[in-house]
Amino acid sequence: MKYQSQSIAKLYFIAAIGLFVGQILFGVIMGLQYVMGDFLFPYIPFNVARMVHTNLLIVWLLFGFMGASYYLVPEEAERELYAPWLAKLMFWIFLIAGAATILGYLLVPYAELAKLTMNDLLPTMGREFLEQPTITKIGIVIVALSFLFNVGMTVLTGRKTVVTIVLLTGLTGLAVFFLFAFYNPVNVVLDKYFWWWVVHLWVEGVWELIMGAILAFVLIKITGVDREVIEKWLYIIIALTLISGIIGTGHHYFWIGAPGYWQWFGSIFSALEPIPFFVMTLFAFNMVNKRRREHPNKVATLWALGTAVMAFLGAGVWGFLHTLAPVNYYTHGTQITAAHGHMAFYGAYVMIVLTIISYSMPIMRGRTANGPKSQVMEMWSFWLMTVSMVFITLFLTGAGILQVYLQRYSDTPLGFMVVQDKIELFYWMREIAGVIFLIGLILYIMSFFVKHDDEVTA
C-alpha cells in the first residue's frame, strides 16, 4: 500500500460487507414471505422488509464505491488523500445515520416515521428506493458532497489519470442525479418521469462509469497491461454506455403517461445498452489474456472476470429480453422485472465492489495476496453466490413467464393473487437458491479469517 490514507478504505469495506449481510438476511425473509404470506406479519410486513433490503443494498454499495475511491485515488493521483479526518468522520456519520434509518423502518410504523422526521416540511418519503426520511436524504447529500470534495481535491491536485477522471465524473453524476429525489410533485406522471432521473441515470448511467473505472484500475494492477490500452477501452465503454443509456431512459417511459414516441426511442436506444457490457467482457478477458505478469491474487482476477460476465448477462441480456416496447407491454411490472433486477445489480455492482475488496484488502492487511486456503475459500464463495444468483434469476424468470401468460397475455386472464398461488413452486425454489447465496456470503466472510495460510508478501 503506497499511501497511508488508502487504509481508510478498510473501514468502508468492513461496513459494506456488514450491511451486505443485513441485506441478504432480509432478502431471505422476503423470499419466505412470498410463500408464507403472513411470515412476521404484522411486526415486519413485506414492505418494511423490502425497504430494508433495497436500502441496505444501495447504502452498502455506496460504502463500497467510497471505499474503492479512497483506495484507488491516492494511488492513482500519487498523493495522500486530501483530508483523511473528513473521510473518517463521514464514515461514522453515514454509518450511524444509515443504521438509524434502518432501525426507524423496523421499529416504527412508516407513517409514524414520517411524522417523527417531519416529512410534511418537504415530503420525499414513500417512493421506491427513496423511502428514507427527508432528513436522511439531506444527510446523504452532505456525506456525498464531503466525499466528492475530498476525492475531488485529491484528484485535481495530484496526477490526473483517465481512471480517476472517469471515477470522479461518475461519482459527481451520482450526487447530482440524487438531487432529483427531492422533487416529488403531486402530478404522478411528472413524479415518475423524474424519479427515473435518479434511478436509471444512476444504474444505467453514471454508476457504469464508476464500475468501469474500478474495473480498469484493478486490471491495470493485476495484469500489468499498458495503462494506455486499458484507459482507451475505458473511454470506449463509457462512451457506449452514455450514448445508449441516456436516451435509453425512455424504456421506463412507455406506460407511465409520457408520449408514445418514447416507445420508439426507448426501445431502439435501450436495445443498444447491452453493448457496453459486452465490450466490458471482451475488455476484461482480453486484458487478462494479454497480461504481462502473473499476479498472485487469483481470486481477485476471478471476481474481475466474473463481474464483466454477470453484468453482461444480468443487465445486458436479461435487460434486453424485456426492453422492447411490444414485449414490455406484457412483462412490465412482473417477476421478469425482479429477475433482471437481481442479476443486474449483483453482476454489475455487487461484484465490482467485491472485486476491489478482493484486490485491495490483502494489500491493506500487509500482503500482496492471501494464501491458497483463503483464496480457495473465497473462490468457493464466488461460485456459490454467483451460481445461486443465476438460479434465483432463472426461477424468477420461470415465474415471470407463467405470470405474464396467465395474467396478461391469455384471453381469459386470471387475477394477480390467483396467479401468484399458481407459481408458488418457483418461489420455493428461489428461496432455496437464496439460502445458498447466504451460505456463500458466510463463506466469503470466513475467508477473511483463515489462519496459518501462506500469504504472498512479494
Next chain:
Amino acid sequence: MNSTVKQSEITTKYHLPGDLAIWVFIFAELLVFGIFFLSYAFSRAGNVELFNESQKMLDTASGAINTLLLITSSYFVVRAVTAIKSDDAQRCVYWLAAALAGGAGFLVIKSLEFADKFSHGISLGTNTFFMFYLSMTFFHFMHVILGMIILAAVLIKARNGGYSAAEHTGVETGASYWHMVDLVWIVLFPLVYVIR
C-alpha cells in the same frame, strides 16, 4: 513518411481516408439511422394512409433545396481535400468555408421548416408520421451541426498551417464525416418527403 505512403499506394492495400475511429463512429451512426429508416418503413407499412396524408403537409421544395445545398457542400469538401493534397492550405480553407456556408444554409432552411410546423401546432405527439419526421430530421439536424463543428475545427487548424500534403488525415476525417451526414440526408429526403 511520404515514401511510405506512396509505397502503400503502389501496393493494392486499400486505405480508408481519415482516422479509423471516425469510420467506427460513421458505421455506428449509419447503423442508428438505418434502424430509424427501417422503423419508419415498418411503421409506414401499417399506416399508409396517415403517412401519405401527413406527408402532403411537408415542404418538398425546402427539402429539395436542402438536398442541393448538402450535395454541393460535399463537393466543396472534396475540393478542400484535393487542395490540401496539393499542399495548398489556403485553398483548402476557402473550400471548407464554402462547405460550412452550405451547411449553414441547410440549417437556416430546416429551422424555418421546423418553425413553420410548430406554428401550425404540429409536434412530436401529433401523429406517428410527424413523430418520425420531426425526430429523424431533428436528429439529422444535430448531426449537421456536429459535422460543421468538426469542419470548423479542421478549418482553423488548416489556417494555422496544421495540415500539409504529407499530413492531412484530419481533413480527410472531417470530410468523411461530412459525406456521411450528406448521405443520410440523401436517403432521408426521398424516404420521408417524396415516396408515396
Next chain:
Amino acid sequence: MKETFTKGMARNIYYGGSLFFLLLFFALSFDTVSELPDRDNRAAITESVELGKKVWEVNNCIGCHTLLGEGAYFAPELGNVVERYGSKAAVKAFIMSRPKDGVPGRRSMPQFNLSEEELQGVADFLEYVGGINTENWPPNIQG
C-alpha cells in the same frame, strides 16, 4: 494515414457523444413535459387527490403494490383498481376491512387505521391515476 484507434479518439467520442445525447434528452424531456397536459389527467387533481397521494406515500403502498407497473410485486397493480373493483366505495371498503393480524397463511395487507378523509383521498388518488393516458396499459383489467 492513421490506422490506429487511439485513446484520444475514444475520449473525443465519449465527450462528444455524451454531450450530444444529453442535449437531445433534455430536448425530448422538454417536449414531453409540454405534451403532458393532454395526457396526465391533471384536471382531476383535487385537494382530496393530493391528500390521497400523501397517504399513499406515508403508508408506503408502493412497498407491496405496483402503480402503473412500478413498485413491488407482492400485491396487485393499483393503477386500474377502481375499474377492477367497480367503484371507489369498493376500494375503500377493501382497505378498511383488512384484519390487523392479517389473514393466516396468506399475503397480508396491514390495517392502516385511515380516517374517512384519508380513505376518500386514496380512492380519489387511485381514480385519478386510472385516468392517465398510459398508452393502453395494462393489457387487461387484472393489471
